[in-house]
Structure formats: structure tokens, C-alpha cells
Amino acid sequence: MNRKLYGIFLFFLLAMLVHLNLQAITPNAYLEKGSFTVYKSTDHIYYPYKYNLTNIYINVVEQVFQNGSILLNSTDIDCSSIQHIGLRIFTIGNSSYCIGMRYISPTLLGQNISGLTFEDIKDGYYIYASSNSIQDVNVLGIYYFMPNGVAYKIVFNQTSSGALVSSTCVTLVSTNIGNSSASIPSYSYQLKTPTDVNFVNTIVTTQERIDEYIIGTAIIAIIIIFIFRKGN
Numbered sequence: 001m002n003r004k005l006y007g008i009f010l011f012f013l014l015a016m017l018v019h020l021n022l023q024a025i026t027p028n029a030y031l032e033k034g035s036f037t038v039y040k041s042t043d044h045i046y047y048p049y050k051y052n053l054t055n056i057y058i059n060v061v062e063q064v065f066q067n068g069s070i071l072l073n074s075t076d077i078d079c080s081s082i083q084h085i086g087l088r089i090f091t092i093g094n095s096s097y098c099i100g101m102r103y104i105s106p107t108l109l110g111q112n113i114s115g116l117t118f119e120d121i122k123d124g125y126y127i128y129a130s131s132n133s134i135q136d137v138n139v140l141g142i143y144y145f146m147p148n149g150v151a152y153k154i155v156f157n158q159t160s161s162g163a164l165v166s167s168t169c170v171t172l173v174s175t176n177i178g179n180s181s182a183s184i185p186s187y188s189y190q191l192k193t194p195t196d197v198n199f200v201n202t203i204v205t206t207q208e209r210i211d212e213y214i215i216g217t218a219i220i221a222i223i224i225i226f227i228f229r230k231g232n
Contacts, residue, residue: 031070031095031177035061036184037102037150038173047165054079056173056187059101068095077189086189102143102151102170103177104128109145116143125152136161148178 036059043053056077063071072093077086096105097113104113109126112118116128130141137160144153154170176182 031061031064031098031101031103033061033064035101035175035177037175037177038184039102039170040173041168041170043166043168045166047160047163052080057170058184058187060184061101062090064095069093070095070098072098072100074100077187084187084189085192087192102154102172104145104149106147106149109147109149137165150175150177 039057041055045051056079058075060073061070062073070093072091075086075088077084091100093100096108110118116130119127119129126145128143132139139156139158142155143151146152152172156168158166174182174185
């Protein structure tokens with residue numbers, strides 16, 4: 001076998017082994033298909049007018065992929081509207097840290113996470129803080145995570161020029177993470193836009209095809225090598 005063909009063989013073989021090893025060492029996601037969190041959010045607006053808003057957030061893991069990412073189905077129900085309008089979106093998240101689920105893997109609790117800074121452990125809760133600023137508007141968030149990685153409560157305070165503009169409190173209603181007997185409460189609402197289930201199928205199909213292409217290409221390369229070797 002000449003050096004060029006031997007190099008091609010090693011390249012594709014290494015690519016296949018790396019791909020398989022990455023799948024093998026990917027830690028088992030604590031978030032599983034069907035894992036959910038339900039939160040109630042209460043907003044107190046102080047400026048320019050005083051009023052309150054109430055929302056329900058339902059987050060369900062629709063799919064867990066081999067690379068550790070997840071497909072998250074999130075429904076935001078506006079309880080302040082007369083018809084209780086709901087908006088549903090699909091997003092891709094991480095199984096070990098998913099802000100949409102308000103979740104941090106227990107193995108990462110106590111560490112700084114992208115966008116969140118670990119502050120302290122108080123009364124059994126892991127306290128994290130976030131801070132975002134746009135010009136003179138500042139939003140400070142305080143997260144209280146339980147030992148199972150689920151946030152029990154989140155408080156956001158928005159200020160502008162030093163004055164409090166709004167205060168939001170997000171509290172956990174239900175989750176089956178660490179409690180398999182829990183269920184999603186029933187809410188009556190009207191979806192603002194219909195959900196296209198084909199989007200889910202497209203993502204799953206794409207993930208499967210990526211795996212097939214990588215492994216298939218490596219196998220084809222090996223066959224070509226043996227053909228050339230036999231010819232020589």
C-alpha cells in the first residue's frame with residue numbers, strides 16, 4: 001500500500017473512531033425525553049404605568065441526541081389576556097445546562113456557568129446571579145437551584161437610572177426531574193400559532209443522517225483501500 005492511500009485510510013479510520021468515542025464518552029444526560037418543568041411568572045411593572053402580568057411556562061424535553069443536546073418544547077401562556085394566549089416554540093439546548101428548563105446538572109452546581117455566576121449555598125439552595133445591561137437599563141437576576149439542578153425560584157429586578165422599573169418572580173410549579181410521579185397541570189389556552197411537528201422530525205432525521213454519513217464514509221474509504229491493495 002503506497003503512503004498516500006495509507007494516509008487516506010488512517011484519516012478516515014481516525015475520523016470514525018473519534019466520532020464513536022465522542023458518543024461513548026458523552027455523559028448520560030440527567031435530562032431525559034419527557035423531562036419537564038412548569039413555572040409561574042409574576043411581573044410587577046412600576047414604570048411608566050403600574051400593572052401586573054402573569055405567565056405560565058411549560059418546558060418539555062422532546063428529544064435527547066447522542067451528542068448531549070436536547071430538543072426543547074416551550075409553551076408560554078399569557079394568563080393576563082382574556083383568552084389565555086399561548087406561544088409554542090422549539091429550541092435546541094444542552095442536557096447539562098439548559099436555561100430554558102431553568103436547569104443545571106447536579107455535577108455542575110457550585111461552578112460558574114455561561115451567563116450565571118455562582119454566589120453561595122444558603123438554606124440548601126445553590127444561589128446564582130446574572131447581570132445584563134443595555135445603556136442605562138440593568139437587569140439583575142438571582143437564581144435559587146435545588147440540589148437536583150432545578151431552579152426553585154428566580155427573581156429579576158430591572159432598573160433604569162437607578163430607579164426600579166419592574167420586578168419579576170418566577171416560581172416552580174411542577175417538575176418530574178427527581179419526582180417521576182409529578183405531572184403537568186392542565187391549563188386552558190389558545191395557541192397563537194400552530195406548531196409544525198415536521199420540524200421535530202427534520203431535526204431527528206438530520207442527526208441520524210450525520211451519524212450515517214460519517215460512519216458510511218469511513219467504511220467506503222476502507223473498501224477503496226482494500227481494492228487498491230488487492231490491485232497492487
